[in-house]
Amino acid sequence: MSITTDNKLIAKSGPLKLVGDMILARDGHLTRELLLEPAKFGLGKTREAESPDATTTAVCGFCSTGCGLEIHLKEGRAVTLTPATDWPVNLGMACPKGWEALTVLNSPDRATRPLKKNANGKLEPTSWDDALKTFCDQLKGVQSRHGNDSVAFLSTGQIATEEMAFLGSLAKFGMGMLHGDGNTRQCMATAATAYKESFGFDAPPFSYADFEESDTLVFIGSNLCIAHPILWERVLRNPHKPEIIVIDPRLTETAQAATTHLQIQPKSDLTLLYTVANLLIQNDWIDRDFIAQHTNHFDEFAQHVAAYTLERAVERTGLPEQTIIDFAEKIHRGERVSFWWTMGVNQSHEGVRTAQAMINLALMTGNIGRPGTGANSVTGQCNAMGSRLFSNTTNLLGGHSFTNPADRQKVADILEIPVERIPTENSWAYDQIIEGIKEDKVKGLWVIATNPAHSWIHQNGLHEILQKLEFLVVQDMYTTTETAQLADLVLPAAGWGEKEGSFINSERRFGLHKKVSPAPGEALADFQIFRAIAGYWGCGDMFSKWTAPERVFETMQQLSQGQPCDISGIGGYQDLDDRRGVQWPFAAGETDIASERRLFADGQFFHADQKAKFRFEETRLPGETASEEYPFTLLTGRGTAAQWHTQTRTAKSGVLRKLYPNMLQVDLHPADAKELGIAPHEEIFVESKRGVIKAHANLTAAVQRGHVFMPMHWETVNQLTFAEFDPYSRQPSYKNAAVRLRRRQDG
Template identity: 65%
Template sequence: MSIMDPSNLGSLIHQKEGHLTRELLLSPGGFGLGKIPEKNLPDSTTQMVCGFCGTGCNLNIHLKEGEGICVSPTTEYPVNLGMACPKGWEALSVLQSPNRAISPLVKKSPNHWEPVDWDTALSLFTRKFKGIQQQHGADSVAFLSTGQMVTEEMAFLGALAKFGMGMKHGDGNTRQCMASAVTAYKQSFGFDSPPFTYQDLEESDVLVFVGANPCIAHPIMWERVMRNPHSPEIITVDPRKTETAMQSSLHLQIYPKSDLPLFYGIARILIEQGAIDEKYIQEHTEGFQEFADYVTAYPLERVIAETGLSQAMIEKFADLIKSGKRVSFWWTMGVNQSYQGVRTAQALINLALMTGNIGRPGTGANSITGQCNAMGSRLFSNTTNLLGGHDFLNAEHRDKVARVLSIPTEQIPDQNSWPYHKIIEGILAGKIKGLWVICTNPAHSWINQGQVRDILDRLDFLVVQDMYHDTETAKFADLILPAAGWGEKEGTFINAERRIGRVKRVKRAPGQALSDFSIFKLIAQYWGCGEMFSNWKSPEDVFQLMKQLSKGQPCDFSGVEDYTAIDEQGGIQWPFPDTETQPPAPQRRLFEDGIYPHENGRARFIFSEPSKMPEPPSDQYPFILLTGRGTASQWHTQTRTRNSDVLRKLYPERIYVEINPQDARAQSIQPNDWIMIESQRGHLKARAFITQSVQPGQLFIPMHYEETNQLTDAVFDPHSSQPSYKCCAVKVSTN
């Protein structure tokens, strides 16, 4: 069987991904370790958190003469318990790619860059950006950051750009994955507070996954589900029959973007049947009666019509929630990446609140984070939130941050940054002339790719700071700064369950590449604001500042002594204030006391009328395109995973499209045919993979391939500004 043949994709996924945990993924010989030649046997071992997804697995890094040579999963770490997915096994190999950026590069002509030294590169950086600001104003330069760097570097970048360089606008690629969950939590709870711990996956008797495919996207979390001793009911809500749906007790294969009316209808049924926790509602929430009145507009007939589900399926869903003693609700990109992602996330929060399924083992309204340090970015990137989860608009917060950092309060902006899409629009409008892109790849990942590439090409000066010189965005850069990757620098990540974990330097960065921290330190000196950061000597110095910034916040981790304490305790979940006298338990959840971060201590029921699909299918474009994860061996834009020989063998090399057999027959499409998929914005060719996984009238293309976002529509959630990647209208042709 050819691994690259899309006609064999179903069996390939079954063999390579569907049984991840028992065979390939978890066995020490499965990926990257194998048998080590005796002359290369490790002479010591250290541990640190993986740098791919937000699960936050811990890896043993086996060292030879101080350099990491191979990895194995850490057995006793409370996240992964001795497991790793293919990406974790290959974490070190991607550092050795020939595509690494090893010196600063300056564009001399189209498609031609020449290496320069750091002095030349940073002198050019400073001269160009200062010149743009002098000519067009301080807000004519912006930055786009990431959920991939260590938290200390994020904090340094945000402080340098906003406080030192006078930039008004900066956002991160977490806007693409977690913004809707962040906004939902802030509005409903009063703070961005994912309440769960991974132990809840093993303690629920009913688990509801919405727009989430953890079998593929978060396989170690799925393994935690498989360890659940309670024979749980597993419910998947997804238009596509994903690997997770195939393993579920109940798959609700809804019409795309009909999840919001479904959850309102379920709420109506539970209220009518008295299957709610009235005591919890009365003591810990507000706005329930208004919510209960609102959902009377969602009788079964309406929910059936809008979702395409049968009455029996809907009633069974409600019965399983009603009968469950420990019900947990989990969601990820299928909810967040939507034009109504915030309200959909809040519909799940409402179900958890009204049934009292929060703050107890096995419960919660739980957003599964995408990137390895999205939680760190959400708290400390200094983009749309002030450092430490503070508010740029709050004078007391600005004073506190200024005091901790020993800078004048006037250095801190009193206005919010533009979100990501406004920055892109600002370039198009000629308001932003210079852009600094750090450790992210918008020319691949941003929605409506053709437009964003045209926009990037309009900049007066584009700087890309990355560990690889050949990313899609780097091809537009005027200046490329070579950065160290995971494993080549120090710092911390914060995972999806709020656990702070360590990242360590176990390899030397190649050539002249430097850690992002060192690059920021140098830029501060060249810019002339180095004195502002004179105390920022090392990542651990910044960690101590972050502790002070978190103090008094819901995310307070001022009780974490230092990096050594994080190592010794197997990672530490926030909150852990310095008022605590004992080391924290290894698994902790929020809201056990029913007190929420709103001033009155209550959670809020928030709801609104569902919006219409911005671009529904039509006679000209009769299909709905769905996008999402492909395999457990691929990651986002494949910037790293395509640099592993092992990982590349585990997924189809060429882009493919899933199409239902009924549609394939109607279009005379055979397996492996090259077919054209076209939207109003662009087109691509893909190999046809004929499967019942997608419903008639729908297509699915993995997000990892460069071409995918040529099709997607630049539509955004009005509350979170998150792009809606998951549905747009397309047509299919065979010529």
């Protein structure tokens, strides 16, 4: 690359030097113009359509389904979109969020300039140069006063895999941080931990084709109709007239469409699953050959579940005895049985063991590795799988281990860095980082593309804790998130559609998303922000080869070699684009190029002996249950298909806002409402030991007596939730707080 001296931009910037492809001014800092217009120097080039009025395809950036969208361009800029008919995930379908993916980019509260808190505590615009100097000066200052471990980061499942890898490498190898986690901890940590312990690696075994090939589908804690409507469409395409069994305390939309609904008591699913396992064993409805050849610890598991009698299950679940027997018989009769779960399992005080109870049922009946089978977690965020494998948070890059010397050396060699730069211990989990702030061990926090001030459990407690920080940086698309409003520094980031990279969906499919629209104002791709920070921090040389996201992808391919998630055979971004995504593993020399593939067809798992493990434990009650003072159990979950997480994006669409209530509602049973004198739509108080909020009463038999339900998307709901965590995954249990209801006129 050559730079001519007559370039006006360079002339006014002063003498420059080249480090990798990062052009630095005389003072060692990236020029503001370079950051905002890297294309002027031939840098940061993104994959755009050849014709300015062409159509290009990209993977959606909302949920983990990973739908393909056709982006229609005019004069080189996206103007509208339609679902991609040839994408193997959605087959020409899109949910309301997908249809509005471009609309939410155009919002007046977009972060368009860096913002810095002034002496009066107000955020005001500043330059990128000042913002980056402030970032480094403040966080280095915190580290000098309190130690390197006094600064932590909280990442996301919403940015590109390449950006996650860059962030985790920059923070841990370049900036010396030990502690960093992601909001994936709130949705998928349970599934990841369950798979690691049972299979030897975090490996969802399924393909979406299994929705159409099962003759018996079991959904536990999953309202697929609402949370993943395109996947429910795949269920509806099933030609086998399948048995659809939904296990959920609520009569959800998915439960209403099922052939069987087991309306259990909250957090009793583990007891139910152990009892069903016991029934299958007692009746010899198990695959003993598969168990003997491909699993360990079955005898101990059989002994454990022998104590889970029908009487015990009836008492704990509230289900009739015959219903439980019928459930076991349906699993036995099914030739292709698949088990599916989402947040109702993951967000639990014993979620890992519940997920493993489903894995155990699949293993003991031989329902794994074949079409239409598996114990299958449906992920939440668009790139939670990317976060699980490549964010450098819960494990070292590429599914390696921080505590394994050979893994550290492999990663160091590939990145060409001293192995001493790689931490030898695991990071604290999200809740432990928050506790570290509370205990004055963490004094600086960098939050990227997530909104913990809204989404974290026991919200009021978190707001108090964040006030203890000496410095809070928020990097986001919007300035109005609850967390950005608390920040000392806000870095404006580009969103989906304004940058490029890859996501990994629930079925392990890498999909490419592209830059089809310019970011507003001075906002930059997270990738560019990380490169700039590396330069200002003084560790830019460490990442000099990462000049564009695809260069990071190539490094990820090297890191993945020899791992279960090996992607060394993918031919770069062009291959991902041409093939409409590629499921991992796809190693160099791989010949199976089928668009949909599943794991464990050969019965070989990822433990050293290639066998799966039965994992189990005694059940226990949640840490908080309904009482005389707080007689209702609060359930939380998806509101509608038009809402997403903290509504940071979906609230920006007028179309999506029309598809969900314009006020917070609390669902309660009509008999409970009558007993309390509560009228339909009346505004009432919902109160826990942690807070009290207002909501409008929605009377419905979809909830059982003694239960109430509220959608998680509203900013006040987590003022009520009870901070309890699964001991293995450290995932919060959002769905079992005890509350009481009060009419406003009662004071």
